[in-house]
Structures are given as structure tokens and as C-alpha cells.
Amino acid sequence: MFPARSIILFTTLSGAGFGALAWLGLLGLAGGLPEGIPTALLAGGLAIALSVAGLVASTFHLRHPERAWRAFSQWRSSWLSREGVFSVATLGAALAMVAAWMLCGPANWAVTVAGIATLLGALATVVSTAMIYRSLWAVPQWHNGWTVPVFLALAVATGGLVLCAALSWTGALTVSPAWLAIGTLLALFAAAVAKTCAWNAASHAVPASDTPSALGLSGRAASAHPLEAPHTSETWLQHEMAYRVARRHAGKLRRIAALLGLLVALPALLLALWLGGLGASLLLTLAALAGLAAVLVERWLFFAEARHKVTLYYGAEQV
Amino acid sequence: MTSLPESTQRKLGLVIDLDTCVGCHACAVACKQWNDTGVVAPLSDQNPYGTEASGTWLNRVHSFEARDDQGGFALHFPRSCLHCDNAPCVTVCPTGASYKRTADGIVLVDEDLCIGCGLCAWACPYGAREMDESQGVMKKCTLCADRIDNQHLPVEDRVPACVRTCPTSARHFGDLGDPNSEVSLLVAARGGVALMPESGCAPTNRYLPPRERRSAAAPVAETGEAAADAPGGFLGWLDRVLSA
Numbered sequence A: 001m002f003p004a005r006s007i008i009l010f011t012t013l014s015g016a017g018f019g020a021l022a023w024l025g026l027l028g029l030a031g032g033l034p035e036g037i038p039t040a041l042l043a044g045g046l047a048i049a050l051s052v053a054g055l056v057a058s059t060f061h062l063r064h065p066e067r068a069w070r071a072f073s074q075w076r077s078s079w080l081s082r083e084g085v086f087s088v089a090t091l092g093a094a095l096a097m098v099a100a101w102m103l104c105g106p107a108n109w110a111v112t113v114a115g116i117a118t119l120l121g122a123l124a125t126v127v128s129t130a131m132i133y134r135s136l137w138a139v140p141q142w143h144n145g146w147t148v149p150v151f152l153a154l155a156v157a158t159g160g161l162v163l164c165a166a167l168s169w170t171g172a173l174t175v176s177p178a179w180l181a182i183g184t185l186l187a188l189f190a191a192a193v194a195k196t197c198a199w200n201a202a203s204h205a206v207p208a209s210d211t212p213s214a215l216g217l218s219g220r221a222a223s224a225h226p227l228e229a230p231h232t233s234e235t236w237l238q239h240e241m242a243y244r245v246a247r248r249h250a251g252k253l254r255r256i257a258a259l260l261g262l263l264v265a266l267p268a269l270l271l272a273l274w275l276g277g278l279g280a281s282l283l284l285t286l287a288a289l290a291g292l293a294a295v296l297v298e299r300w301l302f303f304a305e306a307r308h309k310v311t312l313y314y315g316a317e318q319v
Numbered sequence B: 001m002t003s004l005p006e007s008t009q010r011k012l013g014l015v016i017d018l019d020t021c022v023g024c025h026a027c028a029v030a031c032k033q034w035n036d037t038g039v040v041a042p043l044s045d046q047n048p049y050g051t052e053a054s055g056t057w058l059n060r061v062h063s064f065e066a067r068d069d070q071g072g073f074a075l076h077f078p079r080s081c082l083h084c085d086n087a088p089c090v091t092v093c094p095t096g097a098s099y100k101r102t103a104d105g106i107v108l109v110d111e112d113l114c115i116g117c118g119l120c121a122w123a124c125p126y127g128a129r130e131m132d133e134s135q136g137v138m139k140k141c142t143l144c145a146d147r148i149d150n151q152h153l154p155v156e157d158r159v160p161a162c163v164r165t166c167p168t169s170a171r172h173f174g175d176l177g178d179p180n181s182e183v184s185l186l187v188a189a190r191g192g193v194a195l196m197p198e199s200g201c202a203p204t205n206r207y208l209p210p211r212e213r214r215s216a217a218a219p220v221a222e223t224g225e226a227a228a229d230a231p232g233g234f235l236g237w238l239d240r241v242l243s244a
């Protein structure tokens, strides 16, 4: 599948944003949010800004962004529509929570209530994003049980990293329970495990379709190969669904993503917890950036490596 | 509404005979022509007179070399929307632009609602939807809804343009939900199949597989010693007649 920049940015940024909102919601309902308006502004503002930036990036993928509001209407059947509804509802809850946090302090019934809504909404948004891909039978690399866990774990991990960095700059990371950092660590680890399993499963998956089946020749012909394409130059369909160019770099890119996540972000987070002070803030910022970069690479691969069933009509033997 | 109807009164669709299709592309051209000039906005082309001409087509004719136990054979394969019963392209649409008609099962796009997100094309395993690059909306086969319902056309023209045009009569149109319709009887007689039934999309259209080749057909070519020894010409003919 064609790795469109708008969608890679959208899923990465809004993943981190809603991941951070999920953590803030959890801290809010557990009464664990740190004191102080600057902290609320920076942490809450950053999480909301990332989520909104992701959503804005997604509209660049639309050919008619001026009609984007229509996408809220089909939540009964469409995960894309549900994603839109959940994201806007969650942003509303998050704004309410941050406002209550700033105006009445972190220990407050309004923060608790809005925190619950923010936590649930943020998780629902991330799951809906993943389900957009998970629900497509035509793309086997997406249509499997790993897509949702990977999206969730990566969102919670990158969201946690961003939040740790933000809180540390206002000196609040030590105030808030250390379990945000520990949870982020666990999420990073879970994401690495889930993604490894997903890559593993993809390389061992048994294709459900072959060219004879796509042509209605099952039982009539053993194989079929394209003789002549229907057109003389590449079509939109091929551009979108039969992306091939850099699949050979996949191995290298997987290692880069793993390196950024496991050998940069994870150790930086551990070191920061031990170090404290300004060094910690710098290290946590590095960890957050490395985490986001790892997800950008992972997302690029998520699209570029995925094969669509329509390639069966263009030379693929099995998909 | 992008929820699918529980059932449709009729299931209009195509039956395409892969045995008769000669891959002339007349159906694709007729489709392009009709849908370029019909009631909806035209199907745009990009760089139509250049070397890399491309454009939106709702019907594409592939040619394959298939192999069975008797060797290879050419297969021409027109590909267009199958008007699936369980159409994933409809349910994924966030705007309600994609829908399936309850009256006849035709899957359509309301171009005024479409935001051009492209998700429906990703959802279709058959590659039946194409983005119109200049209008930014999704296009697909309408089964010529603007012909089959058009009381102003002569009765013989109230069929999809591709069916009307096909010079070998390889394309048939009718109600596949009615077991006694001409198309359903044809499918039953010829063992018509759905494409990629494992998709769960439950396509309406059926393809009639190429007929088995007559077993008496001479082997394609003999090679090696047998071929070298076999006499040709009159003697060869005599040899074949006597050993038959």
C-alpha cells in the first residue's frame, strides 16, 4: 500500500496525542495529576496539540477536506467515522479536564469525572484508528489480531514518553507517581513484543487467495500469469495498492525502528529516572523524539509492506 | 446510509463468459464513453495525449496466460464492480456517499457526499473503485443505472453499455436473485462462479469459466525422439488414421 505522508503523520501524532491523553485521564481519575497551572498547560496542551495535529494531518489525505464534517455521520458502520466521533468527544473531555485541573486543582470531582471520560475516549479513539485497518480483509497484513494491540501499545508508549518529558520540564515528574514512567516502560516493552509478533505472523501467514481464485478459475486452471495489462501506464489503483519500491529496505528499516525504540528511548528513560534534574529532562525529550521517530518508521513499513488483494490481478501469485 | 440493506428485492448484476471473451476491450471503451457523457460528471483523464496517459475507467480488461493439465491457454478477463451483497466498500465509507440500493442491489457512490478519502477502494478486494484524479471523488461501475431505468431509451438499450456493446455476447445482464432468470439459468448451466469467494463479500456478478478443451484435441507439440520419428505429410495422416 502507498505510504502516504498525511496518513503516517496522522496515525503517529494522534496516536501519541491520544496516548498522552489516556495517561492524563488515568492520572486525573486516580488523583495523581501534579499541582500547578504551568504543568497543566504544558502537559495538557501538548497532548491536545499532538492529537489535533494528527487529525489535521489526516484531512490532507482527503480530496475534499471541506466536506470532512460529513465523516461524522456513519458511526453505525464505519470505523473511520467512529474514529472521528471518538476523537472529537475525547478532545472535549480533555479540554474540560485540563480546565478543571487548572481552575480547581488536581484533586477535584470534575477532574475525576472528566478524567474517566478522557481515558476511555482516548483508548476508544486509538482502537478505532487501528480498526480502520484491522477491518480490511483485502489487506491481510492488517486484517489480523495484531493490528489493534500494536496501535494501542505504541500509542500508550509514545504518549507516555511525551508526557514524561513534558512533566519533567516543569519539575513535576518526581511529584507525580513514578508509575507513569514505569507504565511507559512497560508499554514500550509491550509494543516491541506485539510488533515482533506481528512481523513474525506476517512472514508465516498462509495466503488465503491465489490468482486462479481471483479469476474464477479455481479447479479449472492451476496458475495464471498476466500477459497484457489493461492499460499502457500506471493507474491510480496500482499507485495506491501495488506499492513496491522500497520493500527491499524493509529489513533495514525494521532494525532502525527497533534501535530507536529499544536502544535509544528505553535506555534514555531508565537513565533519566535514575539521574533526575536537567539531565533527566533532556534525556526524556530525547526518548520522546526517538519514540516518535520509531513509530514514524514503523508506520511507513506498516503501509509499504502491506499487500492488497488486487495485486493478484497484476502478477502476485498469492496474497 | 452506509449500513447494508438486509436484503434487496432484486440482485442485478453481470454474468461474464470467459470462454467467449476475446479481450477486445470494446466493453471498457463503451463504458468509458457512456459514463463520460452520461448524467454524472465525466471520468477524467490525465495527460490523455502524452506518453503516460492515464485516467479513470470503471471496467478494465486483463489478459492472462492460464495453465491447466493440457498446457497454457489465453484468458481475457474483464474486471469491474461485482455489486457485492456484503460490500465492505459500503460499510467503511464514513460519509454515507457509498450505498447499496435496496430495490436492485446496485452499489453506488453519491459524488456530492464523497470526501475522496479512498478507504472504500482499499476495502474492495477486487480493485473495482478508482479515484477520479481531477474531481477528487470515487468512481465505480453503476451498472449503468442511468440506462437500465431510463424510460426514454429503446427497450434493447436498457442494459449496461458494456453488455450492449460486447461483439461476442460474452456479457449478460439480469437479476441474479431470481433463480429462474435467464442469467441465473446460464450460471447454473455453465457452472458460473464468484471471484475470490473467500473474501466473504458475496459478489453478485458471476464469471463462466472457460469450457474444458475437447480431449480429442491433438497435443500441442511433440518433442524429442517421438517428434523426430513421426512421419509428416500424407504418411503422417495415414499413420494417425490407422493408429486411431
Ligand code: SF4
Binding pocket: B080, B081, B082, B083, B084, B087, B088, B089, B090, B107, B123, B124, B125, B126, B127, B128, B129, B140, B201, B203
Ligand atoms: S466489487 Fe468491490 S466495489 Fe464492487 S461491491 Fe464488491 S467490494 Fe464494493
Ligand code: SF4
Binding pocket: B092, B093, B094, B095, B096, B097, B098, B109, B113, B114, B115, B116, B117, B118, B119, B120, B121, B137, B138
Ligand atoms: S472515497 Fe468517498 S465513497 Fe469512498 S469511502 Fe471515502 S467518502 Fe466514501
